[in-house]
Amino acid sequence: MMTLLAHAKINLYLEIIGNRADGFHELVMIMQSVDLADRITLNPLNTPNTRLLCDHPLVPTDHTNLAYKAVMLLQKRFPHRTNRYGGVEITIDKKIPVGAGLAGGSSNAAATLFGLNVLWQLGLTRIELQELGAELGSDVPFCLAGGCAIATGRGEEIDSLHNTPKLSAVLAKYTSLAVSTPWAYKTYRQQFEHTYLPLKDTASLEERQARVHSGKMVGALGTHDATAIGRHLRNDLEKVVLPAHAKVRQLKETMAAQGGLGTLMSGSGPTVFTLTETPDQAQSVLQSVRQQISDPDLQLHLVQFTSQGIRQES
Numbered sequence: 001m002m003t004l005l006a007h008a009k010i011n012l013y014l015e016i017i018g019n020r021a022d023g024f025h026e027l028v029m030i031m032q033s034v035d036l037a038d039r040i041t042l043n044p045l046n047t048p049n050t051r052l053l054c055d056h057p058l059v060p061t062d063h064t065n066l067a068y069k070a071v072m073l074l075q076k077r078f079p080h081r082t083n084r085y086g087g088v089e090i091t092i093d094k095k096i097p098v099g100a101g102l103a104g105g106s107s108n109a110a111a112t113l114f115g116l117n118v119l120w121q122l123g124l125t126r127i128e129l130q131e132l133g134a135e136l137g138s139d140v141p142f143c144l145a146g147g148c149a150i151a152t153g154r155g156e157e158i159d160s161l162h163n164t165p166k167l168s169a170v171l172a173k174y175t176s177l178a179v180s181t182p183w184a185y186k187t188y189r190q191q192f193e194h195t196y197l198p199l200k201d202t203a204s205l206e207e208r209q210a211r212v213h214s215g216k217m218v219g220a221l222g223t224h225d226a227t228a229i230g231r232h233l234r235n236d237l238e239k240v241v242l243p244a245h246a247k248v249r250q251l252k253e254t255m256a257a258q259g260g261l262g263t264l265m266s267g268s269g270p271t272v273f274t275l276t277e278t279p280d281q282a283q284s285v286l287q288s289v290r291q292q293i294s295d296p297d298l299q300l301h302l303v304q305f306t307s308q309g310i311r312q313e314s
């Protein structure tokens with residue numbers, strides 16, 4: 001048996017560059033792990049079955065769950081090992097909000113890959129695990145890497161940033177509200193395709209270099225300039241999600257008025273976060289938001305940046 005913590009991520013930066021030949025979007029993102037985590041327990045079974053248990057009503061327990069898909073992927077790729085070790089029962093203790101833009105499902109898949117690599121003695125390197133993870137979802141490789149990283153391509157190419165500051169954040173999400181990631185990207189394409197760079201055009205490389213703006217955020221992270229980090233937060237998907245969800249727009253306005261370093265939607269939303277330098281400042285932002293929005297549907301979490309994506313507990 002093995003227990004793992006699977007951490008959530010927030011996007012400090014998400015810039016959409018253009019279309020890719022595979023139908024996805026070419027992105028530049030900066031992702032950061034936070035210490036809000038699901039607990040994943042892997043129990044080897046003597047039978048070849050895969051079983052998934054989770055008591056959260058919105059989490060599927062069948063083959064559509066990304067953690068379940070992770071098992072199926074390894075079984076398909078390494079049939080000899082699977083025959084030798086049998087199946088596995090995965091129990092997910094869900095703490096990360098679902099459909100939230102926090103990579104909850106992806107981190108569960110990452111933890112499953114990480115754990116089964118050990119339990120089934122597959123001997124895969126982290127790079128190999130990340131390549132497998134990319135087949136499950138664009139955010140899975142980052143969830144395996146953890147910490148702070150630049151993610152390019154469709155989000156699966158990870159360059160870790162080291163020695164970045166450990167800030168705090170308040171995460172806010174309306175429990176009953178979820179945003180579909182495919183919907184967010186599709187809507188963005190409908191509205192902004194005319195701004196996309198023609199990636200196949202060789203001349204576009206220079207244009208691309210001139211138009212990708214993540215350098216300032218990378219610089220701010222490198223110099224631990226918390227004010228600049230707050231100033232350079234960016235998420236292009238806000239342009240389609242905020243107009244479609246007035247509640248999220250108002251939430252962002254309320255949070256931004258509480259004096260943190262900066263406020264942004266994470267991923268395809270609808271989670272909104274405010275960064276602060278210290279946990280005490282985050283606590284004060286959390287209390288102010290709670291006073292101003294008394295809606296019990298609004299869940300608030302105080303988190304710290306962490307350098308870990310997946311952590312083995314036992």
Ligand code: C5P
Nearest residue numbers: 024025027137138139154155181182185
């Ligand atoms: O990779 P993942 O399964 O998380 O992506 C979910 C959906 O988000 C994709 O099916 C696609 O519609 C959209 N997406 C995209 N470009 C990316 C990542 C995701 O268009 N780089």
